[in-house]
Amino acid sequence: MSNAKVEIFEDTLRLAIADGADRLSLADALRAAGDWEEVVPGMADIAVKFDPEKMTEASALEKFQDMLKEAETLPAFKSSDAVRLTACVEGKFAPDAPMVAGKLGIAPGDLADWLDQRRYRVVMMGFQPGFAYLEDVSEDALPEISRLDTPRQRVAAGSIGCLGNRLCLYAQDGPGGWPIIGRISNRLFDLGDWENPFLLAPGQPVHFNCLPAMLFEKIRG
Amino acid sequence: MADPLLSMYQFTDAGRITTVQGIPFRGHRHLGLPLAGAADQLSLALANWLVGNAAEKTAYEITLASAKISASNAAFIAVAGAADYVLIDGVRQPAGRSFILQSDQTLEIAAPRHGCRSYLVTCGGIPCSRMLGASSTYAPLHPHGSAYVADGYLAQGFTSNTLKKNWKERELPAEYALTFGDHFLLRYVAGPEHSWLESDAQRVLQAKEWTVSQRGSRMGQRLEGTQLEMRDDRQMDSSAVFPGTIQCPPSGTPFLLGCDAQTTGGYPRIAQIIRADRHLIGQLRPGAKVKLQRIEPAEARRLYRSKIALLRELQPDIRLD
Numbered sequence: 001m002s003n004a005k006v007e008i009f010e011d012t013l014r015l016a017i018a019d020g021a022d023r024l025s026l027a028d029a030l031r032a033a034g035d036w037e038e039v040v041p042g043m044a045d046i047a048v049k050f051d052p053e054k055m056t057e058a059s060a061l062e063k064f065q066d067m068l069k070e071a072e073t074l075p076a077f078k079s080s081d082a083v084r085l086t087a088c089v090e091g092k093f094a095p096d097a098p099m100v101a102g103k104l105g106i107a108p109g110d111l112a113d114w115l116d117q118r119r120y121r122v123v124m125m126g127f128q129p130g131f132a133y134l135e136d137v138s139e140d141a142l143p144e145i146s147r148l149d150t151p152r153q154r155v156a157a158g159s160i161g162c163l164g165n166r167l168c169l170y171a172q173d174g175p176g177g178w179p180i181i182g183r184i185s186n187r188l189f190d191l192g193d194w195e196n197p198f199l200l201a202p203g204q205p206v207h208f209n210c211l212p213a214m215l216f217e218k219i220r221g
Numbered sequence: 222m223a224d225p226l227l228s229m230y231q232f233t234d235a236g237r238i239t240t241v242q243g244i245p246f247r248g249h250r251h252l253g254l255p256l257a258g259a260a261d262q263l264s265l266a267l268a269n270w271l272v273g274n275a276a277e278k279t280a281y282e283i284t285l286a287s288a289k290i291s292a293s294n295a296a297f298i299a300v301a302g303a304a305d306y307v308l309i310d311g312v313r314q315p316a317g318r319s320f321i322l323q324s325d326q327t328l329e330i331a332a333p334r335h336g337c338r339s340y341l342v343t344c345g346g347i348p349c350s351r352m353l354g355a356s357s358t359y360a361p362l363h364p365h366g367s368a369y370v371a372d373g374y375l376a377q378g379f380t381s382n383t384l385k386k387n388w389k390e391r392e393l394p395a396e397y398a399l400t401f402g403d404h405f406l407l408r409y410v411a412g413p414e415h416s417w418l419e420s421d422a423q424r425v426l427q428a429k430e431w432t433v434s435q436r437g438s439r440m441g442q443r444l445e446g447t448q449l450e451m452r453d454d455r456q457m458d459s460s461a462v463f464p465g466t467i468q469c470p471p472s473g474t475p476f477l478l479g480c481d482a483q484t485t486g487g488y489p490r491i492a493q494i495i496r497a498d499r500h501l502i503g504q505l506r507p508g509a510k511v512k513l514q515r516i517e518p519a520e521a522r523r524l525y526r527s528k529i530a531l532l533r534e535l536q537p538d539i540r541l542d
């Protein structure tokens with residue numbers, strides 16, 4: 001990675017890294033070093049922000065390159081423990097489930113089993129605090145599902161968006177254009193936990209436990 | 222030493238959008254949490270200097286309209302930012318200086334003629350709880366308005382005889398006073414996808430006088446004037462964006478991100494407003510005119526270093542993100 005081309009801007013550096021595990025292990029190492037104001041992995045790159053009062057162009061580049069050299073000997077990315085999210089893919093929680101099930105070639109009634117069996121990992125977070133993009137870790141080629149022609153004005157917090165191999169989890173109520181196949185009961189950003197309000201972290205393995213709507217409603221309280 | 226006592230005052234008119242802003246959320250963009258904090262960090266720091274506070278003591282950020290408070294007991298107060306003046310029991314006094322608001326007096330912060338946001342601070346700051354080290358409001362996390370200040374809102378400040386000894390009225394030195402007009406110059410460096418713009422669009426970005434759209438917010442605002450042409454309709458992977466990033470969506474109307482901006486985005490990042498100028502984004506009101514000027518990153522860093530050095534002489538712990 002040390003020969004990779006690093007782009008420098010006024011107070012950010014950017015490096016393209018296609019491999020998800022490499023990207024996240026480097027991001028963790030950069031964050032642990034404490035030199036950077038922000039370390040933000042994207043879908044295929046990593047960006048860091050630095051303070052030009054504390055670092056020159058040369059020293060920022062040098063620090064970053066040093067980290068890339070070290071990264072070659074970094075242990076493989078160690079993700080947080082897997083988390084199981086309680087979900088419901090029925091009725092009002094899943095307005096686009098019949099459409100998505102159709103595209104996936106399964107009966108709408110089988111969507112819960114289908115989702116339970118799949119394994120995901122958080123590939124990136126962004127958009128809203130706690131909002132997570134999930135990637136299917138299996139190699140199955142699923143049909144691609146496109147975004148809605150007209151985004152919804154309001155998607156409920158906890159909604160599960162699905163574009164085939166990729167899912168997203170909405171952390172707050174807000175606008176959204178992904179087809180919604182269900183809802184989770186877990187809070188992705190918990191305003192009641194002031195020390196660690198985030199449920200998920202980049203790289204974390206995620207799977208689902210789907211419940212019938214009546215049971216799910218009870219759990220949500 | 223006497224314990225600081227709480228003084229109470231009430232927003233009899235909370236204005237249009239008033240929020241509590243202080244230390245922003247730093248270092249959590251990888252988890253999707255935006256910066257938030259004062260939209261104009263410099264005006265907040267100057268207001269706090271006027272009452273002897275640290276640069277990021279929590280304040281009320283008042284947007285566009287006027288606001289009114291009345292104090293139940295004496296408070297040491299300052300207003301800085303867009304407002305030109307305040308009215309104390311109807312008597313006009315320029316903003317940008319601190320004063321003691323006596324009990325039962327009414328303070329009106331005038332609607333600004335130019336600029337967008339004013340900061341109302343009290344000596345000692347506003348008592349508030351912290352989340353992840355921050356004392357700021359990120360509005361989408363407070364959908365029920367808990368962090369918004371509404372009419373009748375009871376606010377608290379600190380007061381005590383010990384503190385009162387430090388109540389020395391001050392005025393901003395002329396070289397630090399900020400005045401805003403209808404026209405803003407924002408300098409930028411080329412963003413990661415700047416070269417995706419047609420060469421003529423690269424020129425137009427600088428040549429055009431842009432108008433801030435009517436429906437802006439702390440998240441960002443559209444810059445209206447013309448549609449920028451891209452070389453092709455290439456797609457990009459979602460990648461980090463920051464306050465001050467200018468994105469160019471398929472419509473061709475550039476979008477300037479503010480302090481509450483999302484942390485990642487999928488539209489080409491054609492420009493990044495330089496760090497020295499970013500606080501000005503918080504003063505852009507609908508209809509304001511913006512000229513954009515491209516400079517090189519090394520020059521941007523030099524401008525930032527000299528600006529922050531000058532500001533530190535006044536307010537040593539100031540931070541501009």
